[in-house]
Amino acid sequence: MSFPEDPRLIEAKAIPMTEMVDRLGIAGLKRMANEMVGPCPLCGGRDRFGINLRSNAFLCRKCDLRGGDQIALAMGVLNLDFKGALSWLCGDQPAELDPREVERRRQLAAEAERKQREEADRYRRRAVSDARLIWKKARPGRLGVVRAYLLARGITSDMLPEIPEALRFIVDHPYVKKVGREYVTAHRGPCMVAGILSPAGELTAVHQTWVDRAPPHGKARISLEGESLPAKLVRGSKKSGAIRLLTPKGADTLVMGEGVETTLTAMAAQPFANAAYWAGVDLGNMAGRMQRVKGRRYSGLPDMSDADAFVPPLWVKRLVFIMDGDSDPKMTRAKLECGLRRAMALNPGLQGQIVHAGAGVDLNDVLMDGAPDGEGCDD
Numbered sequence: 124m125s126f127p128e129d130p131r132l133i134e135a136k137a138i139p140m141t142e143m144v145d146r147l148g149i150a151g152l153k154r155m156a157n158e159m160v161g162p163c164p165l166c167g168g169r170d171r172f173g174i175n176l177r178s179n180a181f182l183c184r185k186c187d188l189r190g191g192d193q194i195a196l197a198m199g200v201l202n203l204d205f206k207g208a209l210s211w212l213c214g215d216q217p218a219e220l221d222p223r224e225v226e227r228r229r230q231l232a233a234e235a236e237r238k239q240r241e242e243a244d245r246y247r248r249r250a251v252s253d254a255r256l257i258w259k260k261a262r263p264g265r266l267g268v269v270r271a272y273l274l275a276r277g278i279t280s281d282m283l284p285e286i287p288e289a290l291r292f293i294v295d296h297p298y299v300k301k302v303g304r305e306y307v308t309a310h311r312g313p314c315m316v317a318g319i320l321s322p323a324g325e326l327t328a329v330h331q332t333w334v335d336r337a338p339p340h341g342k343a344r345i346s347l348e349g350e351s352l353p354a355k356l357v358r359g360s361k362k363s364g365a366i367r368l369l370t371p372k373g374a375d376t377l378v379m380g381e382g383v384e385t386t387l388t389a390m391a392a393q394p395f396a397n398a399a400y401w402a403g404v405d406l407g408n409m410a411g412r413m414q415r416v417k418g419r420r421y422s423g424l425p426d427m428s429d430a431d432a433f434v435p436p437l438w439v440k441r442l443v444f445i446m447d448g449d450s451d452p453k454m455t456r457a458k459l460e461c462g463l464r465r466a467m468a469l470n471p472g473l474q475g476q477i478v479h480a481g482a483g484v485d486l487n488d489v490l491m492d493g494a495p496d497g498e499g500c501d502d
């Protein structure tokens with residue numbers, strides 16, 4: 124057997140990221156669940172730098188230092204090229220390496236990868252079981268705070284005579300955030316809970332929106348130690364899932380926005396006959412992984428090896444994505460096209476369509492008279 128690659132690559136990728144942090148002298152990172160978070164080793168950005176210990180991806184949200192493995196981290200922090208980083212990590216390449224040693228290193232790397240996968244599985248199972256407990260605790264949306272919240276977002280009872288079963292509520296729901304090793308309740312209060320169903324129709328996640336107790340019952344303002352937190356949180360495994368707001372019998376069209384509010388607003392306007400209305404939870408889920416094409420920032424082409432993206436059921440002959448105008452329009456458009464092309468590739472004959480209400484306003488915002496949605500950010 125020949126060596127298809129430098130054996131030091133395997134060695135480098137088997138170094139635990141926690142050890143990398145020590146070796147590179149990155150100081151001040153705190154362990155939070157499966158992440159290490161703290162000051163950026165390059166720009167010093169406070170709490171802007173994080174390393175995901177399951178995927179080995181790292182990112183600074185300030186200076187955009189980013190990458191996906193040990194070598195990239197060494198390159199970024201030490202300002203080395205690839206060869207330099209590899210030598211720094213594993214020494215200069217030995218003239219010849221004993222094949223048994225290569226095999227041993229391969230096995231070590233495989234074992235490390237298996238452990239990582241197992242931990243990710245365990246984490247996912249726990250998240251899904253949490254989501255199911257929250258869903259069980261929640262009561263039908265028509266009985267509680269959901270109506271008031273939707274009204275505050277411009278969706279009246281005339282527009283939406285019946286609250287969809289996918290929307291429930293909890294009167295006093297804790298907003299829990301993990302800080303270091305501790306769980307801190309940053310807020311408690313009424314919460315709209317939307318069920319996220321997997322393609323098989325099983326509840327695998329919940330989308331939670333904390334609602335302000337005081338009128339007009341918009342999104343709650345939540346902060347922890349002076350830092351404001353989003354009023355919306357997903358618990359569970361949302362991948363490939365959707366919030367199924369309305370699925371009439373015989374539907375052949377699926378209209379999908381990112382959020383519940385946008386999708387309900389479209390639903391009230393009834394722009395399409397025989398249409399189901401589902402919320403896609405987030406753009407990443409609707410788009411799936413995008414192909415990287417040299418020279419183009421966003422290719423709009425789906426990476427078909429991504430098994431975690433949303434794919435519409437086979438009865439969908441027309442898939443309509445609603446474009447929220449409040450984020451970077453080029454990126455948003457490319458992502459939506461990516462998702463539509465994925466669906467069209469998997470379901471020949473399916474027609475994809477993007478509808479939007481112009482730059483800077485989403486469908487919900489139009490209804491709200493163009494008022495910007497300034498309360499916290501969506502997840």
Ligand SMILES: [Zn+2]
Pocket residue numbers: 163164165166167168171172183184185186187188
């Ligand atoms: Zn930085």
